[in-house]
Amino acid sequence: MRLGDVVLLKTIHKGKMREFIATVSDEKFHNDFGIIELGKLLEKEAGDTVHSHMGQEFVIQKPRMPDFFRHAKRTGAPIMPKDVGMILAYTGLNKEDTALDAGTGSGILAMYLGSIAKRVLSYEIREDFAAVAQENVKRAGLENVEVRCGNIVDKIIDLDEKFDVVTLDTIDAKDVIPNVKNVLKNGGFLATYSPFFEQTKDIRTSINKAGFMEVTTIECMERSISFTDRGTRPATARVGHTGFITIARV
Numbered sequence: 001m002r003l004g005d006v007v008l009l010k011t012i013h014k015g016k017m018r019e020f021i022a023t024v025s026d027e028k029f030h031n032d033f034g035i036i037e038l039g040k041l042l043e044k045e046a047g048d049t050v051h052s053h054m055g056q057e058f059v060i061q062k063p064r065m066p067d068f069f070r071h072a073k074r075t076g077a078p079i080m081p082k083d084v085g086m087i088l089a090y091t092g093l094n095k096e097d098t099a100l101d102a103g104t105g106s107g108i109l110a111m112y113l114g115s116i117a118k119r120v121l122s123y124e125i126r127e128d129f130a131a132v133a134q135e136n137v138k139r140a141g142l143e144n145v146e147v148r149c150g151n152i153v154d155k156i157i158d159l160d161e162k163f164d165v166v167t168l169d170t171i172d173a174k175d176v177i178p179n180v181k182n183v184l185k186n187g188g189f190l191a192t193y194s195p196f197f198e199q200t201k202d203i204r205t206s207i208n209k210a211g212f213m214e215v216t217t218i219e220c221m222e223r224s225i226s227f228t229d230r231g232t233r234p235a236t237a238r239v240g241h242t243g244f245i246t247i248a249r250v
């Protein structure tokens with residue numbers, strides 16, 4: 001491990017896994033199970049173990065995007081992984097692509113996009129939210145994700161760059177859509193995420209006026225399966241409604 005590397009530290013306590021996220025440095029990391037000298041990680045690699053001063057053993061792992069999703073600092077409600085999956089699958093985002101995203105919020109969607117695409121530019125209207133998202137992006141080591149503070153409704157008009165994918169998760173997406181075609185490459189995709197039917201209807205109206213093709217609105221339901229001694233069935237507690245995803249193409 002090198003200075004500045006971000007690591008997951010996983011331990012088992014009373015039969016349950018507990019995990020912490022930390023950065024390799026010369027500092028001490030205090031947690032429920034004692035103190036870990038983070039400098040010790042310099043001699044380690046992923047898969048090795050490290051012990052706290054109380055003798056608790058932790059396995060070291062390199063975090064991946066689902067880990068950054070769980071550990072990112074939250075501002076607005078982040079998009080859920082199930083919905084990220086739909087956006088990635090239906091836009092076909094790949095490593096040659098550039099993506100424009102707004103609003104950044106906690107930066108979850110921008111980071112997922114950045115873990116795949118060549119470059120992501122994300123706009124967030126609130127300065128404090130943009131600062132948190134920049135911190136999250138930095139911790140995830142995503143140098144290809146740029147978070148700018150600004151109102152996407154205005155900023156999209158001044159952009160002189162074209163993107164393969166545009167993602168909109170803002171309440172005013174309908175006001176951004178009239179200018180999306182100007183920044184989308186031919187064959188590129190727009191993906192919007194909206195929690196309410198009314199907002200989604202406005203988005204569809206705006207998309208139709210702007211003359212997109214191949215328009216579809218979907219909702220993804222996630223159901224985990226519970227395995228107990230009594231039997232196997234869908235879990236009774238579940239992720240409820242999150243949002244509707246509308247995909248459109250130029």
Ligand SMILES: C[S@@+](CC[C@H](N)C(=O)[O-])C[C@H]1O[C@@H](n2cnc3c(N)ncnc32)[C@H](O)[C@@H]1O
Binds near residue numbers: 104
């Ligand atoms: C639901 S959150 C986005 C969550 C984000 N997709 C994520 O995964 O973390 C919506 C964000 O859009 C921002 N926003 C609202 N209107 C905006 C605009 N016109 N331009 C840029 N950001 C905007 C809000 O401040 C908020 O942070």
